[in-house]
Amino acid sequence: MYQFRCGHQECSSQYSASNKQALMQQVEDHLKEMHNVDKATETLMSYLEQTCVTSR
Helix, strand or coil, rough: CEEECCCCCCCCEEEEEECHHHHHHHHHHHHHHCCCCCCCCCCHHHHHHHHHHHEE
């Protein structure tokens, strides 16, 4: 199980998924909907994966 917790000060969104690919798709959708990021770059997604994703 993989979990993501948004690191933005004013955002308390959390997501989980059974695999990392599904979770990162949720994260990308979250960025578009909640943080107005039109296109998440590979660099941004890699950073978020390293700093905000945990696995159990």
